[in-house]
Amino acid sequence: MGRYNPKEAEPHWRERWAAEDSFRTLSANEAGARPKYYVLEMFPYPSGRIHMGHVRNYTMGDVVARFKRAQGFNVLHPMGWDAFGMPAENAAMERGVHPKGWTYDNIAAMREPLKTLGLSIDWSREFATCDPEYYGQEQKLFLELYRRGLAYRREGVVNWDPVDMTVLANEQVIDGRGWRSGAVVEKRKLTQWFLRITHYADDLIEGLKTLDRWPDKVRLMQENWIGRSQGLRLSFKVTGGAPAEFEAIDVYTTRPDTLYGASFIGVAPDHPLAQTLAADRPELAEFIVKCRQGGASEADIEAGEKLGFDTGVTVAHPFDPSWRLPVYVANFILMDYGTGAIFGCPAHDQRDLDFARKYGLKVMPVVLPSGADPVSFSVGDEAYTGPGRLFNSQFLDGLTVEEGKRAAIAKVEAAGQGQGATVYRLRDWGVSRQRYWGCPIPIIHCTACGPTPVPEKDLPVLLPDDVAFDKPGNPLLRHPTWRFTTCPTCAGPAERETDTFDTFVDSSWYFARFANPRAEQPVDRTAADYWLPVDQYIGGVEHAVLHLLYARFLTRALADDGLLDVKEPFAGLFTQGMVTHETYRATCDGRWVAPDEIEQKDGTTVLIETGEAVEVCGVEKMSKSKKNVVAPEDIFDQYGVDAARLFVLSDSPPERDVQWSASGVEGAWRLIQRIWAEFDAQPVEPPATVEMSEDCVALRRASHRLAQQVTDGLDNFRFNLAVARMHEMMSVLRAHPATGASPGQLAARHEALSILARVISPFMPHLAESCWERLGCEGLVVDAPWPKPDPALLTQDVAVLAVQINGKRRAEIRAPNEADDAAIEAIALGDDDVQRHLQGLTVRKVIVVKGRIVNIVAG
């Protein structure tokens, strides 16, 4: 008799698993008839320490991996490192350490606690994206895309941080300033490398329909991000005021039905017409500059004031050559969407209406809501965007909005003035970063030959180690020898591309590399065909769009190259919630206080050291700035890793946030001790008989039901429900104690415990091994097959039914399972309580729901 001591047991079992090589992935040949199962968690950035979010993420993946393994699958469950990126360079600038050393040290520091967590990972497949073996293969992939025209170079507008001298991603610009330097970010035109993701825009939307094991929310976010819209591209002929080269202005619209309500044409400040006119009209040039400044700042977007400049140019209406429309340059029109020009229909578009009111343009309604009077209907300050019938619209009169769209498109197409078109919000993916710590783009720039791919024999293009971070900017630009080279084509003097890839490129194909991480080619086609797609991918919802969209795109690109056989990399996706914690701040000076600095005393919260009062603030994501962080290592140390694993799985459903608390982890600890106590109470020698006594049928039903319920919970990602069922099982076991039990009863307990040990093993793998061993079972529980419940024990012979009278519960009856509706009705109507409640009433109807309830309608 003794308490379970995780400090001794946990390291012991990890050593056993390592010694037995329990988690080695089998090759396709070795696996034989076992089906494959690929479970992957989004790989971590090696910041140097693990946090509770990691614990939750990797525990969930581990639960799935262990469960599938027990069910007889050949499981691939690998781990790697998303190791390129800015923090390494920041560390280099702030502390003078080399990004490479810093990164590999961090990886080493994080690998240990992850191993401590007892994850069933095949560590032989580990790699980091900053390994030359990995990024060299990435360079090969890029050159393949380049050859196929899926990678190209063009000028693009970027966020430029003038202090750090680098491009920033949109999410690194906060209120128009660089997140690190605080400098006002400039819009700069820079020649950049792009990947042609827009080539797959349609297929990326269509593919979402096949992803039935993805959260609807994520599919919706991707669909919105790609932003497909159907409409019409059409020309307005210029009738005066523009230079000769502008014969017509092309606009894009999703509302061709409202063409008769047009009252102006608007073009973006960056539109070629605006730019050309501005060359000899200073007032227009000034206006354009003003528009650009407004671009980034949130105040302007908030205000949303519509500004325009009348160019004096006029165009003809496509349906009526004598109808003239003025052309404005307007601040709310975007150059990189559609054609950068619109026709304004103020009555049926709010932005156009705001604009028209400001500049005194005509507002002519052409869609009449049903029931409105065509003579008096007018639009005030709110545009009408709903359904209705067209009017004031010549040949379109009387049509619905949808019919009108089709008719207008047909007419425009017949007249050769335009064409129906599909337009996307998605833009090509700019992958150039002016940084050192990333995968070098394998291109050599030659003044004679232009951009030239580095020949395959010269790959990988290695990052030079001898770089200095004493000055801002990209050290590759200042490197004396690395940058300058000779052209592979003409052997003349040439320069290397000094930009490196966006780190999202690294993470867009790593899942395919895991199939065979040491392959000579980027992807081992045979291994990838066996393992892909990933059956279950698990990660944070913050990657719902970018990472997951990029990976889907690159998978398609590689499939078109013949490097992969799947279009969708992740058949199942699960997005887990965050780990949160209460926050605390000292009442006197408002500074944030860590959870281990406080204690609860007599209903108040105080600082342990000084006793001063502490205010308990909101529950928020664990973060250093709020100091509401609990270090996983401290929990491992105090309660063991199984308690930490159990807690992050128990309280909330996995997709929701879970609130970490000291009392919660105490609860997890107690469950572990309770489970152990039941095993510990069982006699050491196996039961003398295999005949289980009849009076144990309740226990047997409970344990078989437990197997069924935990299986269901795991199949549906309801880990918290599975844990709740384990709690319930403990009450049942307590009602059937080992003390004083007959041999038959002990046999039933033995069966229950053997099921329990196996179903807890994905959640608390170390405890499960100790329990399995204590029970005297053969081998390791990780190698034991998943329990299969006996269907006969999952049903009840007698059902307990509630009886409702007029919707209110009035009685409870027992009926044999095989009783038919009439028999149940008779039992219900014969019940004393029911009779009492029916006094003075006439029974009008009786509804019998088998196994559930009887409802009597009476009046």
Next chain:
RNA sequence: GCCGCCUUAGCUCAGUGGUAGAGCGCAUCCUUGGUAAGGCUGAGGUCGACAGUUCAAUCCUGUCAGGCGGCACCA
């Protein structure tokens, strides 16, 4: 502004078209040779508001309120 999610016990949250649940907290009691304790019992809920569908709604539908997230001048 558009889209989505959430609102159930003091707290954190499960759950179901048909008898309202868990953990923590609280109260009472037992145990103090399972002791960095363990256990019994119990109190506590108009399931956000209103309307509709239904024999029956916490659950389905609609409207509203409050909270959270994503996108945002995308024509």
